[in-house]
Amino acid sequence: MPDKTSVIRPTDEQARLLARQLLQSARYVSLAVLDPETGWPSVSRVLVALDPSGVPFILVSTLAAHTRSLLADPRCSFMAGEPGKGDPLAHARITVMALAEKVAQDAPERPQLRDIFLGHHPKSALYIDFPDFSFMRIIPQRASLNGGFGRAFNLDAADLCAPVA
Template identity: 40%
Template sequence: MQDLRELHNDIHREARMLLRAARVGSLAVLEDDYPALALVTPAVALDGAVILLLSQLSAHTRALDRDPRCALMVSGEASERNPQTAARLSLVCDATRSDDPADRARYLAIHPYAEFYAGYTDFGVYRLEPVAARYVGGFARAATLSVDRLAPVTEALNNADAAAAAIAAANGAQAARLDAIAARHGGEGAGWRVATLDPDGFDLVREAVVLRLGFRRGLRVYDDFMTELATDPRFADA
């Protein structure tokens, strides 16, 4: 029988993989003393913080500026006709405005179409720092998660320079392989490149199309990225 602690770790990783792959979610804010919902397009930083690009013209952005408490829900694909079979993660967060160029770059790497309006003066980047988390991954797989274990990033894996070096190495030496990997996972055409890399996977981009690919197991250091490309059958056999 699987150890309960191992199962709990699996739930944390499942939730983290779901969050990093999410391209759309629902943001709940407090607006005039009542909760209000908005559709948002999240990205996730190396350290697990959620990054949003929001317009100051939006009511939910002004609500965040007044009260940073918020919640975010992302979900996956349903495994059956019943939509409740979809995995989903709910985060309770504190939001802050971010002027860090790395946050903006991370967001635009995952949402390249947003480059068109990201430079408008009314748009700003926000970081959502989770303070509580709840995950439902299927029958008998619901759990309140530890926020610390939801994003267990070591100093080595929180190193943006190391991640950038691994990305550059892959884009330089594995260009043909990347096109083949993209084709195997539904991508069309040539010229795919690695746009982001984190402990749980990487994003391939071509023009405004982004493909998220997860690792079988989390990276320990970013130098392992090339080994993962060479040994994981989903990538090595492409």
């Protein structure tokens, strides 16, 4: 039997740029976590923003199942990228494997993260300061980028995060 040719292309600057654009343009993502009680994967939709170094972060409530899951097991993944008209599989999307890290309420960067988040999600002002809410960085470890049909790439953390202007 002949060897199957890999469909994964070598990661180039164009792939890195597309990956970063998908992350920078995402207002929300589908976040996958592992339920600590059952071990089953679970998916939620969460609002997202990027910190100054380009690392995604989310605002979470202790009431949310995905928060409890991330606190029990920080491994997670998320998908970003919006389908346009026509076939949704023809549009670029990225799946990022990551580790969640809670930002302490008294962390010196928290006020800056709060301002960034409110800039992207002004309606969150209604609840952002509730005592059960906190930020979690979703630190990329690696990613799978699908730039449309026939354009698949594997990326590492260094390919994804770039300082946000």
